[in-house]
Amino acid sequence: MSQKKFELPMRRLVLDGFSFSFLVMVMLFAIFNPTEEQQLNLQFNFNVFIGSFLVGMVISYLLNASGVKTFGEHLFQPDYKKAVENRPMLKTFWGWHFIGFMLLLIIVGVFKTKFSIVELLNEDGFGGAKRLFAGIAEPNWQILPRAVLNMVETIFMAFMATILAIPFAFVFSFASARNIMTGKVSFAIYLALRTFFNVTRSVEAIIWAIIFSVWVGIGPFAGMLALMVHSIASLAKQYSEMVETVSDGPIEGVQSCGATKLQTIWFAIVPQVVLPYISFTVYRWDINVRMATVIGLVGGGGIGTMLVQYQGQAMWQEVGTIIFVIAVVVWIMDQASAYIREALK
Amino acid sequence: MSDPILSIKDLRKTYSNGVQALKGVSFDVKKGEFLVIIGLSGSGKSTLLRCINRLHDPTSGQITFNNSGVKTEIASIQHKNDIRGLRKNVGMIFQHFNLIPRTTVLVNVLMGKLSSVSTLRSILGMFSKADKDDAIKYLNLVGIKEKAHIRADQLSGGQQQRVAIARALTQNPKILLADEPVASLDPATCHVVMDYLKKVNQELGITIICNLHFLSLVRQYATRVIALKDGMLVYEGDPKNIDEAWFEKIYGAGAKEVHIN
Ligand SMILES: Nc1ncnc2c1ncn2[C@@H]1O[C@H](COP(=O)(O)OP(=O)(O)OP(=O)(O)O)[C@@H](O)[C@H]1O
């Protein structure tokens, strides 16, 4: 038998360590009830956190080494070990570890979101909400034409963002596919692009909208640019994942005919990915229409901007009309894109 | 006898994972012959063929290609364009046909012209009339001209392999490599495809190097046989002379010949 290299089960240790340090922090808060100034002392709190985190990791290690299975171990253990689990969860250590951790999270969550049944049932506030709902339930159809006009703007914002993203995403998808970018230089480009897209994607479209509305001014153009940037990153990732799953047969086939790299991509890979590409793109347009609505709230133009204006003046009947228009369009887009994607299978 | 069309000397191939697939193989291929390579699974047959058209890069050794007097040292070609030039002369067909899905038979066959058309023209689909005529001519030769405008993935396995043969012929190659061309076909279809390869060999004079598993096919089609075992050459000669003793040497003691037909 081969000697297996000793490896620390890092994922398990991190989860267990975190759950322990979380417990310690909560208990310290409960006992000492720190002032706001003390809560803001990041350096000190961080040190306490890390200290207890390390202690937790050690405890987790010792527990598992002595045969007591922690929640981290249960979650991250290899499949062959999972197969022999047969005790009910409530009779295991990991089960109580998990339940305790969840309960603690929920308790802290309740405090952090200032969860308050009292506020929810408060006379004044509840009355306001009633007026709001009454307004929404009785839309002012007079502004319907303008709402429709703005919705059209939103739809086209999403449409142009999607269309303009396609060529970029198409080209980048091959340059960020592992199976195409063989060789040293190509691999460096691959890594750079992947990182770039991951970062771009992790910045939400609404943030891009804020950036572009400063850059090109508030309006549909800013919204379109924001959606486009986000779409390029998302599509390039989805496209390149498709490229990575193509079968090698056709590639070898055309290469044996003396195809260049570009010819190989065009003739052997594109036909294999074109349907999924279209499917992803239609779906992206669907998503973009929904995002475009939200983007409008921060000045990206279209129906969202209109919504935020009426909402600011508490004109709930008008808001009702706008919500109605958005709901109808989103529903239609959702159905249409589902049908189109179904047909492309 | 004239110079061999291919002369392979001490060819070795070690994959990046350390597997030694070829451990010093030497043999000659005569012009116009139908050479069959046999050997157990994993003995290095596919690796050998793929070194010849440089789908794989040999680790060491020589593969000398004699194109009517012009000699090329295949194993030491470096530049991509030279590899392209080599592949113009060496066609290949595969066990799983390796056609392009969702694409017509005609376009698949036109792939054979990729090495002689500029990248831009080919991507724009601008193949010349002569190229298309050539493609149709070879489709006709393998008896499926009427399928030209059907999608390749709609054809049966045997028909797909014939498309693959037409594609390779469109390259106008001097050598045709065939890696287990009938291994995924039923026995009857298998003979149809082998008969077309024989026709290509005899009527067009194209040298064929073919990996096969069934000895009955080897006896029927090969003009000469070589056998690989663990990356080494263990037999070279006339297919009719493979007797029980040789069979055991190639496939291991206790192996029994299976017949298809
Ligand atoms: N791309 C590769 N990377 C690493 N090892 C490989 C690769 N291709 C083949 N090998 C190994 O090289 C050896 C020879 O493989 P090869 O495919 O040439 O055998 P073969 O004779 O064609 O077998 P079969 O009859 O199964 O097709 C095998 O041990 C195989 O596992």
Ligand SMILES: [Mg+2]
């Ligand atoms: Mg093989």
